[in-house]
Amino acid sequence: MLKQIRLFRGKVRRYALSRFRPTYVDAQLQARRGECNHCGNCCEILFRCPFLLTQEDGSSHCSIYENRPGSCSAFPLDDRDLADVDFDCTYTFDPEAEIIPIESPDTPETEDTSTKPATVSERPSSTKPIPLLLLQRILNKTP
Structure with missing residues (x-):
């Protein structure tokens, strides 16, 4: 029960x-x-994602990988997320990178956009809401 609470808190976070x-x-x-x-593994935290497809050989893939939500494309964010999948994920975090604090809402964000590379939040393709993706999958019956 405590593990499920921790996993739920991780999903919300x-x-x-x-x-x-x-x-x-x-x-x-x-980092x-x-x-x-x-x-x-990240698609089976708490419940199995409806977009995760399993092949006959046991491998799996996401049917909306190119349009997946931001929280999916950013997984894992830190070592806490790796712990949620029992460290089976092949991502690691740079041990020399400093811990980045989450800024408070009243702190203004300043950005230098002169030579900043494109980031995940600036993806050109917008993601679709999950209910719309589910509806499209049901109507199209895509594998």
Whole structure:
């Protein structure tokens, strides 16, 4: 029961950070190393994502990978997220990177956009709301 509460808090934390603190998420992504091995463990935290498809050979992939929500594309944000998947994820975080505090809402954000590279929050393709994606999948019956 305590693990489920921790996993639920992690889901809410990831959603809130990706939705309301995109600069924090971008900074954390800069400290992240490695790449996704498409294991699907992050898609089975608390419940199985309806967009996760499992192949006959046991491998899995996301059917909306190119249009996935921000909290999905930013996973993992830190070591707490890696703990949620029992550290099976192939991502790691740079140990020399400083811990980035989450700024308070009353702190104005200043950004130097002169030579800043594009970040995840500036993706050109907008993501669709999950209910719309579910409806499209049901109507199109895409595998």
